[in-house]
Amino acid sequence: MIIDMPNTRTREIAGKIDELHKERGEAATGRVLTLLISTEDEELENALEVANAASREHPCRVIALVPDLHPDEAAGDDDSNLNAQVRFGADAGAGEIIILRPRNGLVRHPDTLVIPLLVPDAPVVAWWPTNPPSNPSKDPIGAMARSHITDAMRSSNPEATMERLRRNWSPEDIDLSWTRITVWRAMLASMLDQPPHLPITAVRVTGPRDFLPTELLCSWLRLKLDVPVTSEVEKDAQAITGVFLTRSDGVVSLERPHEDQAVIEQPGQPAQPISVPIRTLEDCLTEELRRIDPDEVYADVINTGWDLIHG
Numbered sequence: 001m002i003i004d005m006p007n008t009r010t011r012e013i014a015g016k017i018d019e020l021h022k023e024r025g026e027a028a029t030g031r032v033l034t035l036l037i038s039t040e041d042e043e044l045e046n047a048l049e050v051a052n053a054a055s056r057e058h059p060c061r062v063i064a065l066v067p068d069l070h071p072d073e074a075a076g077d078d079d080s081n082l083n084a085q086v087r088f089g090a091d092a093g094a095g096e097i098i099i100l101r102p103r104n105g106l107v108r109h110p111d112t113l114v115i116p117l118l119v120p121d122a123p124v125v126a127w128w129p130t131n132p133p134s135n136p137s138k139d140p141i142g143a144m145a146r147s148h149i150t151d152a153m154r155s156s157n158p159e160a161t162m163e164r165l166r167r168n169w170s171p172e173d174i175d176l177s178w179t180r181i182t183v184w185r186a187m188l189a190s191m192l193d194q195p196p197h198l199p200i201t202a203v204r205v206t207g208p209r210d211f212l213p214t215e216l217l218c219s220w221l222r223l224k225l226d227v228p229v230t231s232e233v234e235k236d237a238q239a240i241t242g243v244f245l246t247r248s249d250g251v252v253s254l255e256r257p258h259e260d261q262a263v264i265e266q267p268g269q270p271a272q273p274i275s276v277p278i279r280t281l282e283d284c285l286t287e288e289l290r291r292i293d294p295d296e297v298y299a300d301v302i303n304t305g306w307d308l309i310h311g
Contacts, residue, residue, distance in 0.1 A: 002091055005084040010116045013084050013098060017117070020088050020096070030059055031095055031119045033289065036126045036141050037064040038110070044099070047129040052093030053282045058289040059094040061119045065110050065141065068103035081106040082113065111140040123147075125292055127285070131155045135168035142172075147292040149285070151176040153212045162212060166302050171294040177212035178298050179284040181240065183276055184217060187254055188243060191264060198247040203229040207240040214240055215309065216301060223305030239278045 001020075005013060035055075039047050044066055051062045068083070081104045087097035100113050118124060126136065126145035132155070133139040136148035152161040152175050165175060192200070203221050207214040214231055217240060222229040234241050242255035250267035254276075257263070262276035 001088040003086045003088075005086065007080045008082055008084050009080055010082075010113055013086065013100075014116055016086055017096060017098070020086070024088070031061050031122055032058055033060045033123045033125055033292070034117075034119045035060045035062045035289070036114060036124060036145060037062060037129065038126065038139075038141050039064065039066060039129050040131075041066055043129050047127075048097060048099075050129075050281050050285055051097075051127075054286040054289055055093035055095050057286055060122075060289070061095050061117070062092070062097045063114055063117055064097065064099045065114070066099060066101050067107040067110075068101045069107070109140070111144060114141065114144070118144075123292055125149060125289060129154065132161065132165065134164040136165070136173055137168070137170040146172060147288065148173045149176065149288050150174070151281075153177040153180075158212050159210065162302075166306065169299070169302060171299065174288055174295050174298060175212075176281070176284045176288070178216050178295075178301070179287055180213045180279050181217045181220075182287065183279065184240060184243065184254070185220060187262075187264075187274070187276065188221075188245075191252060191254060191266075192245075194266075196249070198249060200225050200227055200245050200247050202227055202246040204242075204244040204246075205229065205231045205240065206234045206237070206242040206244075207231070208237045209233045211237075211240070215306075217243070219301045219305035219309045220297070222308045223301060229309065 003016065005016065035051055037047050037051060044064060048062065048064060055062065081102060083101040085099040091097070098117055102110065102113060106113070123146045124144055125147045126141045127149040129151055132150040133142065136142035136150060142148045150165060150173065152158050152165060155161040165173065203225065205214055205218050218229045218231050241257070242253060245252040253265045255263050255265070256276055260275060260277040262274050264272040264274060
């Protein structure tokens with residue numbers, strides 16, 4: 001069910017939501033959080049599709065803010081500065097979706113639009129699918145959120161975006177470039193727990209050129225192992241393809257020659273194939289909605305480990 005609400009106000013939207021809940025004999029109390037999405041028109045439907053999928057594990061109210069930067073100059077004085085759309089049922093995953101399109105002066109005050117629509121007594125999570133603000137904690141949307149989810153890798157300038165996020169970091173911040181390497185970090189930690197426990201003397205990581213997850217993985221390895229870490233570009237790679245750990249008896253490696261199949265190799269042991277698929281955006285968002293508390297390891301990596309790699 002999709003309901004368009006042109007020239008509306010937040011109280012009318014809230015009233016419509018309550019009306020739809022009564023018609024369906026349900027309540028919003030089953031929502032575990034409110035997910036705020038700040039994005040542009042071009043990214044909106046993709047972001048909502050990902051949020052819908054993630055909401056099946058985390059039932060939530062999704063509020064998407066899409067500023068109208070080119071308002072209709074012919075709009076009358078009696079028109080409001082807000083168009084909205086409400087999606088329910090099959091069009092909204094395991095919750096409801098509210099799309100807000102503010103224009104004119106209302107663009108600068110998204111918090112006043114969102115506050116009346118939040119699920120009561122539920123945490124708020126803010127997600128910027130592409131280009132985040134330089135300082136999420138000072139952003140009007142970020143200021144009301146318990147967790148700030150960014151995705152510097154999908155921004156228009158990943159390196160510059162990550163530098164701005166690092167400079168203005170707060171404990172509530174997390175970037176999906178980091179979440180994309182969760183499986184790699186878990187597998188590498190498991191490998192290093194296996195005997196013989198020989199010291200690692202050097203690390204090499206292979207993957208695409210200018211790929212933020214590779215840089216974050218290198219930063220984490222440099223910080224945790226305190227050894228030289230180098231990265232090598234692998235032509236046509238779409239994600240990280242291998243990590244090679246040098247020790248006195250040879251090289252221990254986790255290599256992914258294919259998108260969903262990896263191989264662990266250790267000196268004197270047969271190769272061990274395992275499944276390490278490339279993580280989807282849905283996988284990453286779902287993980288971060290599952291854990292909305294501060295990530296202390298990520299904090300150490302971007303505040304300390306990053307400088308060890310980048311100087």
